[in-house]
Amino acid sequence: MLTTHPVRRLAVCAALPLFLLATGCSEGHGHSPEQLDAMIAEDAREANEAEEEGLPESRFDPDTLMCEPDVDTADGWRTDVPRRAVEEGPVALSAQAPDDTEAAGTEVVVVGPDEEPATAPAGVEDGEAAPVEFPDDFEGAGLTAGTYTVLWTDEETGTALACDGFEAE
Numbered sequence: 001m002l003t004t005h006p007v008r009r010l011a012v013c014a015a016l017p018l019f020l021l022a023t024g025c026s027e028g029h030g031h032s033p034e035q036l037d038a039m040i041a042e043d044a045r046e047a048n049e050a051e052e053e054g055l056p057e058s059r060f061d062p063d064t065l066m067c068e069p070d071v072d073t074a075d076g077w078r079t080d081v082p083r084r085a086v087e088e089g090p091v092a093l094s095a096q097a098p099d100d101t102e103a104a105g106t107e108v109v110v111v112g113p114d115e116e117p118a119t120a121p122a123g124v125e126d127g128e129a130a131p132v133e134f135p136d137d138f139e140g141a142g143l144t145a146g147t148y149t150v151l152w153t154d155e156e157t158g159t160a161l162a163c164d165g166f167e168a169e
Helices: 006-026 033-048
Strands: 059-061 066-068 078-080 091-096 105-111 117-125 128-134 146-154 160-168
Touching (some): 078 160, 091 160
Antiparallel strands (some): 078 091, 091 128, 117 128
């Protein structure tokens, strides 16, 4: 009898979607804001990874002194590289980890003008990644004129920790 009267039928039809919407939204998605932030950061990292090498596609832009696209550095890693073009090597590269870092070691990947990556390990001690020198600590690497991108990644997971770069003349 409730739906035989035209006005009641319209009321039920109008109320049903609102009822379904309210019951669906009242349960929530089960994630805290922190979990959602972590999920978004993970999606950003996955979207930024190159399929071939597992490295972010970020490249250092010497005009802005930033990497584009930016590497998600939610943990607050800070880097130290030369800000003026270097004329000769070796080039000192270092990074400082946040106090609560879980990384026990890092890999430093330098991508030069030829787009070939060179890698060197760097441990993490007292909140700092061990400094490395390019090209000395990188097997088979050489320093030529151009722009270099420096990526610090977690040794165990391969997660990008920081991105920076320098220029060589």
